[in-house]
Amino acid sequence: MDIKEILSKVDHTVLSQGATWDDIRALCDDGIKYGCASVCIAPAFVKRAKEYVGESLKICTVIGFPNGYSTAKVKAFEASEAVKDGADEIDMVINIGMLKEKRYGEILEEINKVKEGCNGRLLKVIIETCLLTKDEKIKMCEIVSESKADYIKTSTGFSTAGATREDIELFSKHVKKGTLIKAAGGISSLEDAEAMLTLGASRLGTSRIVKLVKNEEGHGY
Numbered sequence: 001m002d003i004k005e006i007l008s009k010v011d012h013t014v015l016s017q018g019a020t021w022d023d024i025r026a027l028c029d030d031g032i033k034y035g036c037a038s039v040c041i042a043p044a045f046v047k048r049a050k051e052y053v054g055e056s057l058k059i060c061t062v063i064g065f066p067n068g069y070s071t072a073k074v075k076a077f078e079a080s081e082a083v084k085d086g087a088d089e090i091d092m093v094i095n096i097g098m099l100k101e102k103r104y105g106e107i108l109e110e111i112n113k114v115k116e117g118c119n120g121r122l123l124k125v126i127i128e129t130c131l132l133t134k135d136e137k138i139k140m141c142e143i144v145s146e147s148k149a150d151y152i153k154t155s156t157g158f159s160t161a162g163a164t165r166e167d168i169e170l171f172s173k174h175v176k177k178g179t180l181i182k183a184a185g186g187i188s189s190l191e192d193a194e195a196m197l198t199l200g201a202s203r204l205g206t207s208r209i210v211k212l213v214k215n216e217e218g219h220g221y
Contacts, residue, residue, distance in 0.1 A: 001194045003213060004035060009197060011060050011089075011182070011205045013040040015157070024049055030210050031057045038089055040205060043082050050086025060089035063114065066158035068093030068128070072110035079117035089122040090114070091153060091182075091205075094140070096131055104143060111147040124151035124182050124203070130161035137167065141174035151203065155185035162186030165195055172200030 012031045014023055024045045031039040031053075038058035041049055046061050053059065061082045064075045079090050092114050098107055115123045125147070127140045144152040152171060154163040162185020171181045183196040184205025193209055 001197065003190070006190065006193050006197065006204075006209065007034045007036055007213065009202065009204050010034075010036045010193075010209050011038045011040040011184075011203055012036040012210050013157075013184075013205050013207045015040065015042060015062065015065070019045075021045065021048065025052060028053050028057060030214070034210050034213060036210065037203060040089075040091065043078065043085070043087075046082050046087050047085035058088040059086055060091060061087045062126075062156075063090055063092040064095075065091075065093055065126075066156040068095050068126070069097065072106075072113050075110065076113040076117035079114050079123075080119065083117070083119050083121055087121060089124065090118050091124040091126055093126045093128065093156060096128055099127075099132070099136055099140065104139065107140075108143050108147055111144065111149050115148040122151070123149040124153045125149045126153045126156055126184075128156060128159050129154045129164070129167045130159050134170070137170055138174050141171055141179075145174075145176035145179045149179075151180045151182045153182035153184055153203075153205065155205075157185035157205070159185075163196060163201075165199055168196050168199040168201050 014027045027039050038060040040060040043061045050059050063078045064070045125144045154167055163183035168183050180202040181200050182203040183201040187206040188208050
């Protein structure tokens with residue numbers, strides 16, 4: 001797979017707690033230079049980042065992150081505020097305890113409330129696969145497919161593990177047509193990235209792929 005094609009699927013990510021504006025600006029510069037799908041950043045940086053990049057790059061941010069246990073009302077408000085600040089895409093975390101309790105209707109309702117707050121922007125639903133059973137992952141494929149969200153996403157990158165090839169295969173078998181897949185967390189090589197895309201992911205959430213390309217190319221493109 002062509003490296004530029006891989007990069008075009010990357011949500012180039014910095015979500016570390018100690019990230020500064022200098023880090024975010026450098027992320028945006030690289031996102032533009034390497035043709036990334038978006039940069040994924042904390043909500044507090046969205047307004048400044050959007051003013052900085054204009055229409056040159058999509059800005060993605062996270063909601064209910066990383067634990068997912070904010071109320072649905074709070075998550076919807078977060079999404080709405082992020083969109084007002086200029087976010088083009090929203091990645092939300094589900095309430096994992098709610099899933100464990102099989103409160104499926106409430107999860108669906110929450111996702112749809114957040115989607116309303118997105119005001120037409122893309123919504124990706126993070127289910128934190130490393131904390132789920134196979135049956136719970138399959139159930140979330142069904143719920144996200146039924147919802148108004150655009151993507152199901154594996155991981156926050158802040159829990160015990162990230163995306164696996166097995167989970168992307170599982171998603172591909174169980175999401176309905178029209179629901180896209182984002183693999184995130186632990187994608188540390190170009191081989192990993194290509195494998196995830198080949199297995200069915202449409203987006204990759206990673207902080208490492210651009211760095212790898214920069215190291216390999218030396219001077220970039």
